Amino acid sequence: MHVALTGTPGTGKSSVGVALERRGYVVIDLDELARREGLIVGRDEARQTDEIDVDALRRAVRVPAKIAFLKGHYSHLMDVNLAIVLRCRPSVLRSRLEERGWPEAKVRENVEAEAIDVILQEATSRLPFVFEIDTSNTTAAQTAERVLAILQGKREGHEPGSVDWSDEVLSWY
Numbered sequence: 001m002h003v004a005l006t007g008t009p010g011t012g013k014s015s016v017g018v019a020l021e022r023r024g025y026v027v028i029d030l031d032e033l034a035r036r037e038g039l040i041v042g043r044d045e046a047r048q049t050d051e052i053d054v055d056a057l058r059r060a061v062r063v064p065a066k067i068a069f070l071k072g073h074y075s076h077l078m079d080v081n082l083a084i085v086l087r088c089r090p091s092v093l094r095s096r097l098e099e100r101g102w103p104e105a106k107v108r109e110n111v112e113a114e115a116i117d118v119i120l121q122e123a124t125s126r127l128p129f130v131f132e133i134d135t136s137n138t139t140a141a142q143t144a145e146r147v148l149a150i151l152q153g154k155r156e157g158h159e160p161g162s163v164d165w166s167d168e169v170l171s172w173y
């Protein structure tokens with residue numbers, strides 16, 4: 001079982017990854033793997049992000065355990081059985097990203113992507129099993145427990161569409 005741990009930047013993939021590692025699970029950091037394998041193929045200066053050769057990365061991934069998590073905001077584009085999309089209320093995500101000192105344009109782009117479910121849509125368009133977890137009001141440890149519960153089949157309330165930011169989005173207009 002290979003599980004994508006995905007979500008908009010700031011939704012908590014790395015923090016939850018650490019919590020899962022503490023519980024003994026294998027977590028593969030795709031950004032680190034891409035760097036190690038020389039698969040960073042460019043730099044998007046406007047977005048201040050690295051461009052990764054996702055197809056080459058998919059071929060490069062070697063999973064050393066029966067159950068493993070692939071962590072990264074493009075992990076749902078890898079060969080995985082299931083994706084967990086971490087979600088965060090846009091107003092909360094904005095605070096998390098501002099705390100990082102990111103420029104306003106980069107904060108806004110990511111908050112908007114979260115608001116309109118970009119990663120969820122990408123994941124559901126290619127994978128049969130996708131579940132969402134709202135991290136807005138929980139800790140990383142609690143989120144890790146939810147991830148494990150979903151893998152054990154407790155999926156109710158986490159189906160695609162269970163998270164809905166439209167109340168907040170409508171308040172922008």
Ligand SMILES: Nc1ncnc2c1ncn2[C@@H]1O[C@H](COP(=O)(O)OP(=O)(O)OP(=O)(O)O)[C@@H](O)[C@H]1O
Nearest residue numbers: 009010011012013014015016096135138139140143
């Ligand atoms: N329930 C939660 N689960 C995970 N992280 C949370 C949660 N609540 C708050 N956070 C906080 O959200 C912040 C962003 O988390 P993190 O850096 O793990 O995001 P990320 O998804 O890995 O981002 P990136 O894609 O940029 O690497 C951290 O400061 C973390 O402590």
Ligand SMILES: [Mg+2]
Nearest residue numbers: 012013014015
């Ligand atoms: Mg991270």
